[in-house]
Amino acid sequence: MSKLIVKDLVKIFGKDPKKALELTKQGLSKKEIFEKTGQTVGVLNADFEVQAGEIFVIMGLSGSGKSTLLRLINRLIEPTSGKVYIDGEDITAADGEKLREIRRQKLGMVFQRFALFPHRSVLDNAAFGLEIQGVEEKERHEKAYKALELVGLKGWEHSDVSQLSGGMQQRVGLARALASDPDILLMDEAFSALDPLIRKDMQDELLDIQSKMNKTIIFVTHDLDEALRIGDRIALMKDGEVVQIGTPEQILTNPANDYVERFVEDVDMSKVLTAEGIMKRPDVVVTTKDGPRYALRLMREKGLSSIFVTSRDRKLKGIVTADCCVDAVVNGYNDINRLIIPDVPKVSPDTNLQDIIPLLADSKYPVAVVNEEDRLLGVIVRGALLAGMMKKGGDEDGAA
Amino acid sequence: MVLPKIPIGDTVAWLVDAADEYFGWLFDFITDVINFLVGNFTDLLIGMPPLIFIAIVALIGWRLAGIKVAIGSVLGLFLIWNMDMWKPAMETISLVVIATVISLIISIPLGIATARSDMVHRLVMPVLDFMQTMPPFVYLVPVVILFAIGNVPGLIATVVFAMPPAIRLTGLGIRQVPKDLVEAAEAFGATEGQKLVKVQLPLAMPTIMAGVNQCILLALSMVVIAAMVGVGGLGGMVLRGIQRLDVGMGFEAGLSIVIIAIILDRVTQKIGGKRKTTT
Ligand SMILES: Nc1ncnc2c1ncn2[C@@H]1O[C@H](COP(=O)(O)OP(=O)(O)O)[C@@H](O)[C@H]1O
Ligand SMILES: [Mg+2]
Numbered sequence: 001m002s003k004l005i006v007k008d009l010v011k012i013f014g015k016d017p018k019k020a021l022e023l024t025k026q027g028l029s030k031k032e033i034f035e036k037t038g039q040t041v042g043v044l045n046a047d048f049e050v051q052a053g054e055i056f057v058i059m060g061l062s063g064s065g066k067s068t069l070l071r072l073i074n075r076l077i078e079p080t081s082g083k084v085y086i087d088g089e090d091i092t093a094a095d096g097e098k099l100r101e102i103r104r105q106k107l108g109m110v111f112q113r114f115a116l117f118p119h120r121s122v123l124d125n126a127a128f129g130l131e132i133q134g135v136e137e138k139e140r141h142e143k144a145y146k147a148l149e150l151v152g153l154k155g156w157e158h159s160d161v162s163q164l165s166g167g168m169q170q171r172v173g174l175a176r177a178l179a180s181d182p183d184i185l186l187m188d189e190a191f192s193a194l195d196p197l198i199r200k201d202m203q204d205e206l207l208d209i210q211s212k213m214n215k216t217i218i219f220v221t222h223d224l225d226e227a228l229r230i231g232d233r234i235a236l237m238k239d240g241e242v243v244q245i246g247t248p249e250q251i252l253t254n255p256a257n258d259y260v261e262r263f264v265e266d267v268d269m270s271k272v273l274t275a276e277g278i279m280k281r282p283d284v285v286v287t288t289k290d291g292p293r294y295a296l297r298l299m300r301e302k303g304l305s306s307i308f309v310t311s312r313d314r315k316l317k318g319i320v321t322a323d324c325c326v327d328a329v330v331n332g333y334n335d336i337n338r339l340i341i342p343d344v345p346k347v348s349p350d351t352n353l354q355d356i357i358p359l360l361a362d363s364k365y366p367v368a369v370v371n372e373e374d375r376l377l378g379v380i381v382r383g384a385l386l387a388g389m390m391k392k393g394g395d396e397d398g399a400a
Numbered sequence: 401m402v403l404p405k406i407p408i409g410d411t412v413a414w415l416v417d418a419a420d421e422y423f424g425w426l427f428d429f430i431t432d433v434i435n436f437l438v439g440n441f442t443d444l445l446i447g448m449p450p451l452i453f454i455a456i457v458a459l460i461g462w463r464l465a466g467i468k469v470a471i472g473s474v475l476g477l478f479l480i481w482n483m484d485m486w487k488p489a490m491e492t493i494s495l496v497v498i499a500t501v502i503s504l505i506i507s508i509p510l511g512i513a514t515a516r517s518d519m520v521h522r523l524v525m526p527v528l529d530f531m532q533t534m535p536p537f538v539y540l541v542p543v544v545i546l547f548a549i550g551n552v553p554g555l556i557a558t559v560v561f562a563m564p565p566a567i568r569l570t571g572l573g574i575r576q577v578p579k580d581l582v583e584a585a586e587a588f589g590a591t592e593g594q595k596l597v598k599v600q601l602p603l604a605m606p607t608i609m610a611g612v613n614q615c616i617l618l619a620l621s622m623v624v625i626a627a628m629v630g631v632g633g634l635g636g637m638v639l640r641g642i643q644r645l646d647v648g649m650g651f652e653a654g655l656s657i658v659i660i661a662i663i664l665d666r667v668t669q670k671i672g673g674k675r676k677t678t679t
Contacts, residue, residue, distance in 0.1 A: 074587055104589035115580040119602045129588040131598070180588075 001088055002049035003216045004073065004184065009046040009082035011068050011240075014039030017080045030239040042068035044240040046082070052183070055210060055217045057227040060237030061263075066220040069237070070186050073218065074107045075099055086184065104133050108177030112189040114169045116161045116176075122148065123157040125172050129180035140179075147179040148172070150209060167198040174206075178213070185217045192221065195377060196276050196349060203230050224264065228252070236260055275356060276349035279369045279378025285310050288317055291334045292325040299325070306365050308376060309340050316376045318342035319365050346370050349377055356380060416542045431552045437498055438551050445490040450481050453490075457663065465670035472666070476659035485656040491633035492623050493660060495551065499558040499619045504612060507563045511570025511611070512596070521571065528564040536561050536625050544629050554626030558619050565614035573607030574600045613668040620661050634660075 012020045020039035023032070030041040043065045050056045058066045071077040073084055075091060084091045091102055108129070116125050124131075126147050130140035148157055151171040161169060170190060177185055191199045207230060210217065221227055227234045228248040235245045236256075244256035255261035285308045286295045299307050299322050306321045318340035328339055345359040345367045359367050360382055369378040420427070445453065454477045462470035480489050514521040536557055543553040577600050585599045601608075627635030634653045641650020 076583060076586060100589040100591065102589075103587060107587070109584070109587040111580055111584060113580055115578075115584040117581060117584075117599060117603075128585075128598075132585075132588050132590045132594055176588075186587075 003052040004050040005085040006046050006048050007083040009072055010044055010080045011042035011072055011077060012039050012080045013042050041240040046242050048245055050216060052216050053214045055219060055230055055232045057231035057234045058220045059227040059234055062222055064237040065240040066237055067188050070188050070220050074103055074186060106183045108182035108185045110173045110177050110187040110190040112192055114173045116169055116172055118162060122159050122161055122172050125161060126175040126179050128176055144179050147175040151175045166194050183216055185215050187219045189220055197281050275347045275351045275369045279380050282376045282379050287312050288337055290336060292328040292336055295320055296325040308368060310376050314375045316368055316370050316374050319344045344368055416545055420546055427546045431547055434552045434555055438495060441498060442491050442494040445494050446487055450486055461667050465667045469666045473663045476663055480656045480659055483652045485652055488633045488637050489656050495555060496619045499555050500616050503559050503562045503566060503615050507566035508570050511567045514571035515574035532564045540629055549630035551631050553629045554631030558622040558626055561622050562615045562618040566611040569611030570608050573604030577603045609671050616664050616668055
């Protein structure tokens with residue numbers, strides 16, 4: 001039996017859903033219905049099954065109804081019509097007591113903006129679900145410790161959540177959902193608020209956890225790369241309707257209609273072939289407080305002839321070369337700030353490959369990838385660029 | 401043409417009379433309870449040696465608001481003692497504390513109710529507007545008719561006057577709790593009560609404490625008006641100072657009120673502030 005069955009599920013936001021429902025049957029679009037009745041079609045006739053142990057991704061543009069569909073599954077949003085079965089049990093028919101019971105035992109949820117409780121420690125955040133269930137303190141703390149260890153936060157149990165970085169906060173969110181050992185994890189754009197590189201780490205981490213724990217995961221995202229990376233199957237949504245369900249392979253090679261095809265094309269072109277897609281993690285950098293000796297040692301260790309310099313909050317300051325550092329050390333001055341060459345090639349994460357090639361060709365330094373606040377997100381070296389171009393070629397062959 | 405006068409005033413007067421006639425027993429009962437509370441608490445405060453009282457206040461001030469507030473409180477209280485205003489000051493503190501406690505017992509649950517139900521919110525808000533714009537003298541009159549002169553009408557008028565900000569700020573604080581946190585609590589299967597106690601109230605606490613602070617200060621600001629219906633204490637001294645044109649006494653009593661106000665304000669403000677930084 002399927003772990004989760006969603007049957008003809010409909011959600012219409014507004015006071016008079018019957019009328020809107022009639023109009024959907026006449027084939028009117030979401031936009032037309034809104035103009036006519038003021039009702040919003042959230043989810044329309046969603047119908048699918050998810051097997052135990054599967055990662056099922058719900059993907060679509062913003063406003064396509066992903067969050068609504070996810071919240072219909074644990075009934076944070078009341079459906080207008082249709083059924084949801086979890087382990088064969090009809091959750092849409094459950095009374096308050098039963099519903100809470102199912103949420104406590106079987107459903108964990110992770111939120112886009114983390115939704116951690118700022119007045120609780122990391123440990124008490126992770127233990128929240130168990131506390132709600134009335135598990136006594138010793139036991140719930142034991143389980144919360146374990147969950148935190150699982151997501152790589154051992155040693156942070158007694159910190160304030162506000163002290164943690166975004167990636168770490170979402171680990172707490174994940175630990176909170178895992179601590180009560182639910183069968184199903186509902187994840188609403190869980191990694192969308194994170195930096196691209198941290199997002200990749202978290203995706204790996206989730207896959208890793210999944211291989212150990214074998215949960216059923218319903219994962220909402222608007223990012224096709226993410227969907228392809230972690231999904232066993234992907235449901236693509238548009239205007240509240242599920243337009244295609246399939247494995248990543250099926251979606252890429254066999255788009256069900258124009259919409260899916262465009263989506264796939266768009267995302268493919270704009271993601272794989274951008275700075276973000278080919279950059280390397282900037283883990284070999286020095287900060288302005290480091291001296292030239294340290295910079296030199298790091299460069300020697302990694303076999304580099306130049307190295308990026310950032311401020312302590314990772315804002316890009318420029319680059320220093322090995323030659324300059326040798327000079328400085330020989331002449332005995334220690335302030336790295338005077339050696340920085342501020343004028344380095346910079347691009348934003350969404351810069352196209354075509355625009356990066358000339359930069360790399362003209363400059364003797366690698367290209368820095370920075371966000372709007374000038375924070376260093378990644379580094380592109382010649383080798384990575386070549387690899388990106390190979391990948392482009394490969395993908396096109398595959399699609400043809 | 402002369403428009404007939406709508407008999408609003410007569411109606412209210414008639415209502416008050418009727419209430420007095422049919423519910424007199426209830427008002428007598430309320431009077432007894434309040435007199436019992438205020439009487440005993442006042443006796444306790446007056447009976448306590450001033451030094452002990454000052455030590456207790458210093459300790460509370462120190463624990464809740466830091467050493468500066470504690471020192472300020474001690475100096476202020478010594479000044480009150482020195483001005484020979486100790487006994488009326490204790491009477492005033494007793495009344496203000498009891499009025500505040502009663503206000504909060506009513507306001508906080510009511511504030512929570514306004515946050516949880518739009519219906520209650522829509523009903524209560526106009527009443528609060530009414531309470532806050534109506535000069536206290538206006539409801540002092542019917543209250544005196546129902547409860548006779550003394551501590552009781554003063555206390556009731558004070559409670560009415562001090563409640564609105566506590567209700568408003570409690571409701572506001574709870575409504576301001578981020579929606580996704582409430583949603584998270586629900587997603588993990590929290591009951592309504594758990595949601596309130598474990599998420600909404602703790603996160604609303606700084607705002608609720610601001611309401612408590614307002615409530616105390618408004619209660620204190622009523623002492624002179626309450627003196628007009630027979631409440632003693634510092635308000636009575638101020639009033640007597642005015643009536644007898646005794647500027648010195650009026651000023652000393654007024655200064656004592658200000659000192660008490662500052663102590664209460666600093667201590668309760670810091671409680672709210674302290675929570676704010678940890679949340
Ligand atoms: N509480 C609500 N009231 C009215 N309309 C809503 C509500 N929540 C969502 N919607 C509408 O439903 C549609 C789907 O929203 P949502 O599920 O949040 O989309 P997504 O998560 O895919 O971005 C949108 O058009 C949105 O405006
Ligand atoms: Mg969403």
